[in-house]
Amino acid sequence: MATQLKNLSDFSHTTVPNGSAYKIAIAVAEWNAEITGSLYNGALETLTKYGVAQENILSIAVPGSFELTSAADLLLQKHQDLDAVICLGCVIQGDTKHFDFICDAVANGITQVSVKHSKPVIFGVLTTNNQQQAIDRAGGKHGNKGDEAAITALKMAELKATV
Ligand code: DLZ
Secondary structure (H helix, E strand, O other): OOOOOOOHHHOOOOOOOOOOOOOEEEEEEOOOHHHHHHHHHHHHHHHHHOOOOHHHEEEEEEOOHHHHHHHHHHHHHHOOOOOEEEEEEEEEOOOOOHHHHHHHHHHHHHHHHHHHHOOOEEEEEEEEOOHHHHHHOEEEOOEEHHHHHHHHHHHHHHHHHHO
């Protein structure tokens, strides 16, 4: 483990750890299923691409993004050999304050679960003003945030193993 960081410019998004030693769970919300399905496929493909074995990827669905926090907590309680949990959801702004409550709750909730278990819990939740912004980030012109969530999980799993 390096004790000093090199120039920040030495770090790039292409440096992704090999995942063959890791066991990772994905919790995916059913709300806005077309979007979250694409996030899920992206995350799954990326984990596989970087060497995570199929039998070491545990997937569960929850009704909405609000439930991602308790899903992550349950997963980490029941499967103590997990190296990381990826939470995937899509919250789209509506006419009411629901958006703000859900976004705040899931962001804070995931953070608390991560700290409670000392394990990476990754925030792969799109929080967009409209459907198009979500489509653009779920395999559209801005890439797939499911891929990014998977890469973050691998990097954080490695960090936990080596820090
Ligand atoms: C109720 C609700 C609303 C209005 N919008 C969304 C959304 O855009 N994305 C999402 O993932 N979930 C939504 N939900 C459902 C909540 O996350 C949750 O499932 C319910 O409030 C029940 O706890």
